Amino acid sequence: MPFYRDHIYPQLVKVLGDPKPIREVRERIVPLAEGRVLEIGVGPGVNFVHYDAVRVTKVYALEPNAGMIRLAERQRRRTTVDITFIGLPGEQIPLEDRSVDTVLSTFTLCTIPGVVEALRGVRRVLKPSGKLIFFEHGLSPDPRVRRWQEWSEPIPHWLFEGCHVTRDIPSLIEQSGFRIEQMETAYLAGFPKSWTHCWWGTAIPHDDNAHLDPR
Numbered sequence: 001m002p003f004y005r006d007h008i009y010p011q012l013v014k015v016l017g018d019p020k021p022i023r024e025v026r027e028r029i030v031p032l033a034e035g036r037v038l039e040i041g042v043g044p045g046v047n048f049v050h051y052d053a054v055r056v057t058k059v060y061a062l063e064p065n066a067g068m069i070r071l072a073e074r075q076r077r078r079t080t081v082d083i084t085f086i087g088l089p090g091e092q093i094p095l096e097d098r099s100v101d102t103v104l105s106t107f108t109l110c111t112i113p114g115v116v117e118a119l120r121g122v123r124r125v126l127k128p129s130g131k132l133i134f135f136e137h138g139l140s141p142d143p144r145v146r147r148w149q150e151w152s153e154p155i156p157h158w159l160f161e162g163c164h165v166t167r168d169i170p171s172l173i174e175q176s177g178f179r180i181e182q183m184e185t186a187y188l189a190g191f192p193k194s195w196t197h198c199w200w201g202t203a204i205p206h207d208d209n210a211h212l213d214p215r
């Protein structure tokens, strides 16, 4: 439904996507970004105000939904950071190999249909010294919550345009050529536990040649 996707869904994400406990984590992790940054699925642009304008030289704001970009344009005016929108999905990152210092993803890896493909693209564009900052929700370790997640998944999937609450995001990150450096986890925000099992932290690319014998 194009009207829902382009108008209602962006408003829904704007209104529900940044309650206090989530904003507090954004305030801690977004300032870790530095240099040239790629943010995937920027949505209504709530992260923009949290970038450290001294450390960040450029943000490529990738977002395939034009309704989201309209909202994010307003957030761009609230920061001095240089932000360029890219109206493409995360499976098609149009940047050079090893060209960015930081990739930021917040509540996007749950929604991208080709999540593994997108993560491989993230790995490709990150410099070897770069960092993926993530803040995502998904599969709970608690079997009771998991059952609810499996049962209720069609609801967030419909409401939030393809959102999955049963993705094991840390495993997907690790399977895509990253090592998780640090990670915290908790149920955040006043929604059902099945929708709010969150992880946030940083991951770094594996050394491509680490498996080679140096002799």
Ligand SMILES: C[S@@+](CC[C@H](N)C(=O)[O-])C[C@H]1O[C@@H](n2cnc3c(N)ncnc32)[C@H](O)[C@@H]1O
Pocket (backbone or CB within 6 Å): 013, 017, 040, 041, 042, 043, 044, 045, 046, 062, 063, 064, 065, 068, 088, 089, 090, 091, 105, 106, 107, 108, 111, 112, 113, 114, 160
């Ligand atoms: C739940 S919203 C999160 C928005 C924002 N990152 C935040 O933290 O509030 C998920 C976002 O992923 C975007 N999205 C959906 N499919 C995508 C894809 N294939 N590639 C990149 N982003 C996508 C949606 O348009 C939406 O803006």
